[in-house]
Amino acid sequence: MQSDTPSLLQSLLEESGELIAVVDMEATLLKSSRLWRQTFGQEPLARQLTDESMLRLREALRLESAWKRPLHLDIKDISGCYRRIALRQTLDGLRRLLFVRDLEEQQSLLARLMELRHTSQRTSAELRRLANTDPLTGVSNRREVWRNARWIWANAHSASVALLDIDKFKRINDVYGHESGDIVLQGVAEALSRTVGPGAVVGRWGGEEFVAVFEGDATNRVDAIVRCCNRVRFDGAAADFRLTASVGMAIAPDTGISIADAVGAADAAMYAAKQAGGDRALVRVLQSRSEPPSLPTGERRTNRFWNR
Secondary structure: OOOOHHHHHHHHHHHOOOEEEEEOOOOOEEEEOHHHHHHHOOOOHHHHEOHHHHHHHHHHHOOHHHHOOOEEEEEEOOOOOEEEEEEEEEEEOOEEEEEEEEOOOOOOOOOOOOOOOOOHHHHHHHHHHHHOEOOOOOOEOHHHHHHHHHHHHHHOOOEEEEEEEEOOHHHHHHHHOHHHHHHHHHHHHHHHHHHHOOOOEEEEEEOOEEEEEEEOOOHHHHHHHHHOOOOOOOOOOOOOOOOOEEEEEEEEOOOOOOHHHHHHHHHHHHHHHHHOOOOEEEEEEOOOOOOOOOOOOEEEEOOOOOOO
């Protein structure tokens, strides 16, 4: 690793605003982020983790396959109370960067996957990618969606925005646990990306909401977007479990209509679909700036997909 890498790592630890610990293969704490020190102090992990959690961590550090899903451990904070955390690992030579999500407070600090490169150029490119990616699902984060949407609005004559909200997502967390909820979010992100195909921008809008931005009128894709969640599964789900979603789509017939107006219309349509019982989509066609102001805003409804 080149000489500028330590400064990049130090910058990440001090400026990221996330819970990060750097450990060796024996789970010895080497460095930590500012938020980690504020939350858990600087005690050795052997004094902070329960015996069972320490054993699981050491075993996981020797087994790469253990990190396919977040590792859940119990750790003592500076007040002396044990908290449940989820860890993901990124390798940096013989060191391991542990990115932490505090499950007790449900903070959105799930570990960001990061791979430090052997050259400063590749490392910088990877850090830029991480800054634009949702750490849990791997799709674009909200900031990156806005950036790409602005590009579409600047280069296309018309555009569409779809917002998808997973129905009854809180019940999934309550009944099956947050790890299953994470798997559902990952599955929906993958299914939505596959459904919209190339050319569309897909991102996580926040919580259990996702967004897709298209060039042109995407009305013909809305039914498939509603259905894309139906096959998402996870271990332990009931035999009759079927994931559904509420979708709102706004069609901007010309990009003189602002992105904010299109997003607002899609959000209102999604809320209306959810209020109507979910498992459906509502499409709103915005009024073109070139049309007479007397023309009403159009609205189309799709079929509801009942449990089958």
